[in-house]
Amino acid sequence: MTKYSLAVDIGASSGRLILGHVENGKLQLNEIHRFDNNIVKRNEHFCWDIEALFQEIKVGINKCNELNIKPESIGIDTWAVDFVLLDENDNLLTDAVAYRDPRTDGIMEEVFEIMSKEKLYLETGIQFQKFNTIYQLFALKKKSPEVIDKAKSFLMIPEYLNFLLTGKKANEYTNATSTQLVNAFTKQWDYELLAKLGINKEMFLEIQPPKEVVGTLSEELVSEFGFDMKVVLPATHDTGSAVISVPEIEETVYLSSGTWSLIGVENHFPICVPKALKYNFTNEGGLDYRFRFLKNIMGLWMIQEVKRNYHDNYSFAEFVTLAEKEKNFQSFVNVDDDRFLKPENMVKEIQQYCQQTNQQIPLTPGQIAKCVYDSLANSYKRAINEIEEIFEKSFSRINVIGGGCQNEMLNQMIANVTNKEVCAGPIEATAIGNLVVQLMALEEVEDIQQARALIKNSFEVKTYKPQYVRG
Structure with missing residues (x-):
């Protein structure tokens, strides 16, 4: 049965x-x-x-x-x-x-x-x-x-x-x-x-x-x-559940991509050194008392708000298509600035930031979306550089999990700006992590190693290699 x-x-x-x-x-x-x-x-x-x-x-x-x-x-x-x-x-x-x-x-x-x-x-x-x-x-x-x-x-x-x-x-x-x-x-x-x-x-x-x-x-x-x-009790913190779903965690930087972006590595002990404090990394508890050494970055909340500001006239997929057409437009915002936490109007806040920092002001929905995606990718790159500095080693792979891993344009952007292989999937990472912990509690799955082997065998992961576009 x-x-x-x-x-x-x-x-x-x-x-x-x-x-x-x-x-x-x-x-x-x-x-x-x-x-x-x-x-x-x-x-x-x-x-x-x-x-x-x-x-x-x-x-x-x-x-x-x-x-x-x-x-x-x-x-x-x-x-x-x-x-x-x-x-x-x-x-x-x-x-x-x-x-x-x-x-x-x-x-x-x-x-x-x-x-x-x-x-x-x-x-x-x-x-x-x-x-x-x-x-x-x-x-x-x-x-x-x-x-x-x-x-x-x-x-x-x-x-x-x-x-x-x-x-x-x-x-x-x-x-x-x-x-x-x-x-x-x-x-x-x-x-x-x-x-x-x-x-x-x-x-x-x-x-x-x-x-x-x-x-x-x-x-x-x-x-x-x-x-x-x-x-x-699964890992009741959704990121805790999501990270359980990374099929191959060793030597991998994970990026849980959703309303928030959480980027880090799995560790077996907390790292509370001054440099981790300087870069504002966290040591959140995980399954079997592992630690999620990560940084919390403003995520797709920004594009969710942009979508709302445009009265839901565009789908998330359409924002990606519009952004792809703006390849020559490039302005960046600091996605972790408190002004983006709950602004009255995200579009206007992005435009004001660009104006105040003497950058080209995004005017169209495509330019706004391109600015958000470029800014997120740039923020991920900076966080990965900080992780590698703290660990004094480089990581060759980034595993993007969660709903954001369906954004192929952003996945490719991340691969390009970090010069690393990006693995995208599984999509339903949080629910999957939740379920496998339940299976452990029911003694249907033995441990996290067996759970990750089951996940690897069950879900497709798509790979993106760095691309270099001339001129």
Whole structure:
């Protein structure tokens, strides 16, 4: 009898539920439900509609019934850093405020007055981004200290969704590390840091590694769906799941390409040296306590916003076609400038940046898209150079995973500017990583080596060689 697992993969702009099973030595995928994930305004903050997300998960599970499939397990992964707080009765004390909310403006510098940037990096190994959980919590404490004091449970987004499924609460390792509140070496909550920040340590739960079973569905949901499932912890941070899907990780730089671009290497220990701090690299926890030494770069969010600014008159594929026609146009923006995090109008912001830096101003949709793609490729090149400087070695291959790996023009750009071979795929990297961890929990797959061999045998990877265009 075929055994199925169900991956819930929710990104910053959309979510989907994907059924997976192994057949003839290959992992088979079937997307059964897809939905939008939009930021809403609540109580003067930009928030995620977490109740709507849970309803969409239930819709997807019910679709299993329509297919006459009863999955053995379900696992949820989402973006990182965001959270909710629960009171002693497990009621929400906070909205699921989104990382793009401006409540953390200026907060990072206030935290540095309590603990130096250097010591914070040495202990946590996490890059400095103004929206990290540590700064969100400090901003909340500053504005509403009574909420922090009253909180009995801190749950990140996938953990809260797990709680809604099971009634059980657990903090998961890969996502916990993104908070900048976990000691990189003990792999536990840094209670000394929490005390210095005046953040209630009692709300943090014991950190569980991926592959652990949170529980089974609540009685109410079993009655609703007509079947039960094990709720497994995958790498609940979506990048953690995605990197598991890199088929050949050794000597490879990976690039998880989606709303965000995450570029780095897999390592077996954290690297907290001054040069890593200087270049703002992070050491996020991975499966089996491996580390994702990577840099977070503004990704295809920019082109998503450009698409929206043009009233969705062009598809993503059409933006690529338009950009290809602008081969002689070249202007660059710093994609990591905070001005691109949530501008009122991305197109105007790009144009203003080019004007202020005395570059040619992109005027057409094709020129705007070409500017974004050139800027991303240039940013990837700079990050790879920094990785090679820190490791004192060169890498010959880049493996692009996730939805962005379908952009053949960008893949070729990356190969050209880095002078490295680019391998593109698998496309559904995050869901695949989610599923293989569930299979490990169910003892259908032995370990990460066997999982990567299964992935390599199951999905096509396309290769791009550097090309040189004269004049």
